[in-house]
Amino acid sequence: MRADARKNRDHVLAVAGAAVAEHGVDVSLRDIARRADVGLATLLRHFPTREALLEALLHTSFEELTAKADALETSASPEDALVSWLRDCVGWTTEYRGVTVLMAAAIEDTESALHASCVTLRAAGARLLTRAQAVDAARGDIDGTDLFALIAALAWLGDQPSLASRAGHLFDVVAGAILTGAAAGSAVDGGATEGSP
Amino acid sequence: MRADARKNRDHVLAVAGAAVAEHGVDVSLRDIARRADVGLATLLRHFPTREALLEALLHTSFEELTAKADALETSASPEDALVSWLRDCVGWTTEYRGVTVLMAAAIEDTESALHASCVTLRAAGARLLTRAQAVDAARGDIDGTDLFALIAALAWLGDQPSLASRAGHLFDVVAGAILTGAAAGSAVDGGATEGSP
DNA sequence: AGATAAGTGGACCACTGATCCGAATATATG
DNA sequence: CATATATTCGGATCAGTGGTCCACTTATCT
Numbered sequence: 268m269r270a271d272a273r274k275n276r277d278h279v280l281a282v283a284g285a286a287v288a289e290h291g292v293d294v295s296l297r298d299i300a301r302r303a304d305v306g307l308a309t310l311l312r313h314f315p316t317r318e319a320l321l322e323a324l325l326h327t328s329f330e331e332l333t334a335k336a337d338a339l340e341t342s343a344s345p346e347d348a349l350v351s352w353l354r355d356c357v358g359w360t361t362e363y364r365g366v367t368v369l370m371a372a373a374i375e376d377t378e379s380a381l382h383a384s385c386v387t388l389r390a391a392g393a394r395l396l397t398r399a400q401a402v403d404a405a406r407g408d409i410d411g412t413d414l415f416a417l418i419a420a421l422a423w424l425g426d427q428p429s430l431a432s433r434a435g436h437l438f439d440v441v442a443g444a445i446l447t448g449a450a451a452g453s454a455v456d457g458g459a460t461e462g463s464p
Numbered sequence: 465m466r467a468d469a470r471k472n473r474d475h476v477l478a479v480a481g482a483a484v485a486e487h488g489v490d491v492s493l494r495d496i497a498r499r500a501d502v503g504l505a506t507l508l509r510h511f512p513t514r515e516a517l518l519e520a521l522l523h524t525s526f527e528e529l530t531a532k533a534d535a536l537e538t539s540a541s542p543e544d545a546l547v548s549w550l551r552d553c554v555g556w557t558t559e560y561r562g563v564t565v566l567m568a569a570a571i572e573d574t575e576s577a578l579h580a581s582c583v584t585l586r587a588a589g590a591r592l593l594t595r596a597q598a599v600d601a602a603r604g605d606i607d608g609t610d611l612f613a614l615i616a617a618l619a620w621l622g623d624q625p626s627l628a629s630r631a632g633h634l635f636d637v638v639a640g641a642i643l644t645g646a647a648a649g650s651a652v653d654g655g656a657t658e659g660s661p
Numbered sequence: 662a663g664a665t666a667a668g669t670g671g672a673c674c675a676c677t678g679a680t681c682c683g684a685a686t687a688t689a690t691g
Numbered sequence: 692c693a694t695a696t697a698t699t700c701g702g703a704t705c706a707g708t709g710g711t712c713c714a715c716t717t718a719t720c721t
Contacts, residue, residue, distance in 0.1 A: 269718060272668060296709065306670030311710070368624075375626035409637065416627040416634060420617040427565075429572035430613040437613060440606065444641030466687060469699060493678065503701030508679070 276313045279303045284324055291364030292321060318369060319380040325363065329384040332356060336391035346404035349395045350442050353418060356392070357438060360422035367422040374415060389415045405445055417441055473510045476500045481521055488561030489518060515566060516577040522560065526581040529553060533588035543601035546592045547639050550615060553589070554635060557619035564619040571612060586612045602642055614638055 268276075282303040286294045296317065300310040314320035335355060339348035360367055373381035374389065393411025400407050409417075421441060425434040465473075479500040483491045493514065497507040511517035532552060536545035557563055570578035571586065590608025597604050606614075618638060622631040 269667060271718065275668080295707080297707085300670090307709085308670055308711075309668080312668080315710095317709085371624040371627055406637075409633075412627075413630050413634060413637075416621055416624075416630045417637075419624070419627065420621050420634075423620050424613055424617050427568040427613075427616070430568055430609075430616065433610050433613045436606075437610060437617075440603075440610075440614075440641050441638060444637050466698060468687065472699085492676080494676085497701090504678085505680075505701055506699080509699080512679095514678085 272313075275305060275309060279305055279310055279313060280320075280323055283320055287321075287324060287363060292317070292366050292369060296320075316380060318373065321363075321366065321369065322380040322384060325366070325381075326384065328359060329388060332359060333387055333391040336395055340394065340398060344404075345395075345399040345402050346446055349399045349405060350446070352392065352395055353414075353442060353445075354438065356388070356418050357421045357425065357434070361425050364426055367419050367426055371416075371419045374412075385415075392418070399446075403447055406447055409445065414445075417445070469510075472502060472506060476502055476507055476510060477517075477520055480517055484518070484521065484560060489514070489563050489566060493517075513577060515570065518560075518563065518566065519577040519581060522563070522578075523581065525556060526585060529556060530584055530588040533592055537591060537595065541601075542592075542596040542599050543643055546596045546602060547643070549589065549592055550611075550639060550642075551635065553585070553615050554618045554622065554631070558622050561623055564616050564623055568613075568616045571609075582612075589615070596643075600644055603644055606642065611642075614642070 279299065283299045286299045286302060290298075296310060297307050300307045303310070310320075314323060332352075332355065336348075336352050339352055342348075343351065360370075369379075369381060370385050373379035374385045376382055389411045392414045396405055396409070396411060396414050399405035421434060421438050424430050424437060476496065480496050483496045483499060487495075493507060494504050497504040500507070507517075511520060529549075529552065533545075533549050536549055539545075540548060557567075566576075566578060567582050570576035571582045573579055586608050589611045593602055593606070593608060593611050596602035618631060618635050621627050621634060
C-alpha cells in the first residue's frame with residue numbers, strides 16, 4: 268500500500284472512531300468522509316462496507332474480550348469467570364451504540380466482515396460456559412450460541428434509550444437464570460433498584 | 465371524512481398489512497403506495513408517520529392482547545397466566561418483523577402514535593405480574609417496565625434471523641428466571657432442543 | 662526526469678421519507 | 692340538474708442515504 272493511502276486510511280479510521288462514538292454505528296458514511304476531508308469513494312475503497320469499517324475499528328476490542336476470556340479461565344472460579352465476562356461483553360457494546368444488530372446479523376453471515384470476530388467471541392464464551400457447566404455452576408441446556416444470543420439481547424436492551432435504565436438489573440436476572448443458583452447469590456449482585464413502577 | 469377518502473384509506477391499510485407481513489415493518493412506504501395505486505402523499509396524509517400506519521394496523525392486535533391478559537387474570541393460576549401471556553406477546557411480534565424496535569422507542573415517546581398502545585400493553589403485563597408476585601410465584605424485584613423490556617428483548621431475538629431458532633428455548637430460560645421456581649418446572653416446558661453446538 | 666501504476670474525489674445513480682401545490686373530484690347548495 | 696366549494700389526490704420536488712464510475716492527480720520506481 269502506498270504511504271499516502273495508508274495515512275489516509277488511518278486518518279479515516281480515527282475520524283470514524285470519533286463519529287461512531289458520537290452518533291452510533293449507523294452514522295452516515297458520507298459524514299465520516301466529510302469530517303475526514305476525504306471523498307466518500309475513498310472511504311468506501313478502504314472499507315467497502317460499513318461492516319468492514321467497524322471490523323477495523325473494533326478489532327482490538329474483540330481481541331481484548333477474547334483475551335479476557337482466556338485470562339478468566341485460569342484466574343477465577345468458573346461461575347465468576349462466566350458472569351464477569353458476560354458483564355464485560357454487554358458493557359463493551361454500550362460504547363458502540365447499535366453494534367448489536369450488526370453482530371447478530373454477522374454471526375451467521377460468512378460474507379460479513381464482522382463474521383470471524385463474532386464467531387471467535389462466541390467460541391470464547393462457549394469455553395467459559397462449558398467450564399462452568401462442567402462443575403454444575405451453569406445450566407446444561409444452553410450452548411455458546413444461546414449465550415451469544417443472550418448477550419446480544421441484553422446489549423440490545425442497553426441500546427434502547429427507553430429501556431437502557433433496566434439493562435443492568437435485567438442482566439442480573441438473566442445471569443441468575445444461566446447459573447444453576449448454587450453460588451448465584453454471591454456471583455450476582457442483585458442490588459439494583461427495587462421494582463418502582 | 466369523504467366517502468372516497470375512507471375507501472382509499474381502507475384500501476391502503478389492507479395493502480400495508482400485506483406488505484408488512486411480507487417485508488416487515490421497515491417496508492418502503494413508497495412501495496405500499498405503489499401497490500395500492502396511490503400517491504405517496506396520499507398515504508402520508510392518512511398516516512402521517514410510519515408509526516401512525518402501524519398503529520392503525522396493529523390496533524386490534526393490541527386490544528386482543530390486553531383482553532387476553534384480562535381473561536387470564538381470572539381463568540388461570542397466576543404463574544400460568546403470566547407465562548402464557550408472555551408467550552403470546554412474544555409470539556405475536558413474530559408476525560410483524562421489526563416491530564419490537566418501534567415499540568421500545570414508543571414506550572417512552574409520548575409523541576409516537578404507538579405510545580398509548582404500548583403503555584396499555586405494559587399495564588396489562590404489570591397486572592399479571594403483580595398478581596403472580598402476590599402469591600410469590602414471580603420474583604418481586606421486577607416491575608412492569610422490566611417485564612416489557614424482557615418481552616421486547618425476547619421478541620427482538622425472534623426478529624434476528626440468525627438467532628430466531630434459539631428464541632423459543634431462551635424464552636423458557638428467561639421465563640424461568642422471572643418465576644420464583646416453585647412451580648416453574650410445570651409452567652415452563654423446557655423441552656426445547658438440548659444444547660447442540 | 663520520465664514512465665507507470667496507484668490513489669483520489671466529484672459527479673452520478675437509485676433509493677428513502679417528506680412536503681408543496683395545481684389539478685381532479687365528491688359533496689352540498691341553488 | 693347545474694353550479695360552487697371544500698376536500699382529496701398524486702406528480703414533482705427536496706434533502707438525505709449507500710454505492711459506483713472514471714478522469715485526474717500523485718507517489719513511487721526505474
